[in-house]
Amino acid sequence: xxxxxxxxxxxxxxxxxxxxxxxxxxxxxxxxxxxxxxxxxxxxxxxxxxxxxxxxxxxxxxxxxxxxxxxxxxxxxxxxxxxxxxxxxxxxxxxxxxxxxxxxxxxxxxxxxxxxxxxxxxxxxxxxxxxxxxxxxxxxxxxxxxxxxxxxxxxxxxxxxxxxxxxxxxxxxxxxxxxxxxxxxxxxxxxxxxxxxxxxxxxxxxxxxxxxxxxxxxxxxxxxxxxxxxxxxxxxxxxxxxxxxxxxxxxxxxxxxxxxxxxxxxxxxxxxxxxxxxxxxxxxxxxxxxxxxxxxxxx
Numbered sequence: 001x002x003x004x005x006x007x008x009x010x011x012x013x014x015x016x017x018x019x020x021x022x023x024x025x026x027x028x029x030x031x032x033x034x035x036x037x038x039x040x041x042x043x044x045x046x047x048x049x050x051x052x053x054x055x056x057x058x059x060x061x062x063x064x065x066x067x068x069x070x071x072x073x074x075x076x077x078x079x080x081x082x083x084x085x086x087x088x089x090x091x092x093x094x095x096x097x098x099x100x101x102x103x104x105x106x107x108x109x110x111x112x113x114x115x116x117x118x119x120x121x122x123x124x125x126x127x128x129x130x131x132x133x134x135x136x137x138x139x140x141x142x143x144x145x146x147x148x149x150x151x152x153x154x155x156x157x158x159x160x161x162x163x164x165x166x167x168x169x170x171x172x173x174x175x176x177x178x179x180x181x182x183x184x185x186x187x188x189x190x191x192x193x194x195x196x197x198x199x200x201x202x203x204x205x206x207x208x209x210x211x212x213x214x215x216x217x218x219x220x221x222x223x224x225x226x227x228x229x230x231x232x233x234x235x236x237x238x239x240x241x242x243x244x245x246x247x248x249x250x251x252x253x254x255x256x257x258x259x260x261x262x263x264x265x266x267x268x269x270x271x272x273x274x275x276x277x278x279x280x281x282x283x284x285x286x287x288x289x290x291x292x293x294x295x296x297x298x299x
Contacts, residue, residue, distance in 0.1 A: 002210060004225045006267035008294060010287040011038025012279055013072055013232055013272035016051040023274070024056060025063060030276055032064040034283035039064070040072035040102065040232075040270055045079070046111035054079075054087060061095040069095065072232065072270065073104035073175040073193060077117040077125070081132035081155055082148075085139035089166040097168035101136075102193050104175045105129040118154075126180045128154035133172055133188050140165055173230060182209060185227060186216025191268075195232035202245065206264040230268030231260075238281055250281055254289035261294050 012031040014024050024041075031039040039060060043053040057069050069091070074084065084101075092099040105125040106112055113119045120128060131152035138148040139162060147159035173191030176182050177198060185192045192213060199205040214224040236246030236253070246253055260266050269290075271282045 002207075002265040003262050003298070004227075004229065004265040004267065005298070006225070006228050006265075008261065008287075008291050009037040009230070009268040010283065010290075011036050011040055011068075011070070011268070011270040013040050013042070013234070013270045015274050016041050016043075016053050016056050018049055018051050020274075021051055021056075024051065025060065027274060027276065027279065028060040028067070028069075029063055030279060031283070032067040034280055036067055036279075036283050036287070038070050038100075038268070038270060039067045040070040043071045043074045043079075043104075044108070044111075045075055046108065046115045057099075058091060058094075061091060061098065064098075066098075068098045068100055070100045070173070071102045073102035073173070075106055075112070076103060076129055076132050077106040077112050077120065078115055081135045082139055082157055082160055084132075085136040086164065088136070088170060089140060089164045092166035092168065092170055093164060095167075097166070099166070100171045100173060100191075102173045102175065103129070103133070103189075105181065120154075122178070123180065124154070126184055127152075129174070129181075130184055130188060131155045133184075136172070138162070140170070171228065173228070177209075179212060182212040183216040186213040186218075186222070186224075187220040189227060191228040191230055193230045193232070193268075195234060197232075197234045203260055203264065206260075206266070210265060228268065229264070229266045230270060231266045232270045232272060234272040236271070236273075238278065250285035251289060253282075253286045254293060257286065257290045258293035258297070261290070262297050 014027045028039040041053050109119045135150045142163045142165040148157040150157045171190035173193040174185050174189040175193050176185050217224050242248030242252045
């Protein structure tokens with residue numbers, strides 16, 4: 001059993017559809033009003049039917065008060081890390097410390113290349129992400145007086161000015177599934193942000209994947225608890241009687257999510273589906289019940 005002891009977070013995974021632009025905003029405002037911790041948005045800059053995620057997040061930040069705003073996850077190959085670092089710090093400052101940075105190495109390389117991005121192999125993308133994380137953190141580090149100097153294969157900086165610093169220590173949460181990416185998470189990231197539907201064996205995949213992260217963290221001289229574990233939830237449904245994982249009444253969802261937290265260390269649950277009633281039930285019934293069950297078990 002592995003419980004990393006982090007406080008629990010609950011959030012929404014909102015599609016940034018251009019056709020449903022006001023719906024995306026309404027779901028974010030609902031997330032805020034219902035007391036969810038996170039409102040998150042996928043980032044596919046090459047997708048013509050989507051709003052630009054950064055523009056949407058800025059608009060959402062201005063229309064909400066408490067909810068934290070997270071790209072889930074940002075497409076690094078089309079968003080240069082030095083500029084991304086300043087944008088992230090700016091949004092964190094403007095929102096009063098309500099931004100976390102979900103970050104991805106990239107996928108859909110045909111579409112990325114069509115937008116002017118560089119096509120990378122899987123191994124190259126991992127290296128580029130590692131360099132990007134280092135550069136982002138250097139830009140945020142305003143305690144160091146000298147300019148930023150990073151000499152990487154894919155990203156470099158030669159005397160770039162530092163700042164602005166974010167309003168709070170922004171977490172870098174990485175979407176990852178394969179061994180090299182999981183090793184990067186353990187060595188460099190503040191969080192791991194996969195989607196349940198992409199895990200080969202669902203929650204049964206978590207022990208092996210967590211172990212890879214933990215081993216990499218140890219090799220980097222970090223405690224395993226340095227990495228928060230979150231999970232995007234797609235495809236669950238509320239029903240009168242239980243018939244499987246995340247298929248049943250809210251009380252069953254809470255029992256199942258509490259078990260995942262206590263057994264596999266997941267401390268953030270982000271619900272997809274873009275359905276307001278389901279989101280309200282998740283916020284009003286599942287989240288508090290899960291917190292109560294985990295708190296009781298931990299005590």
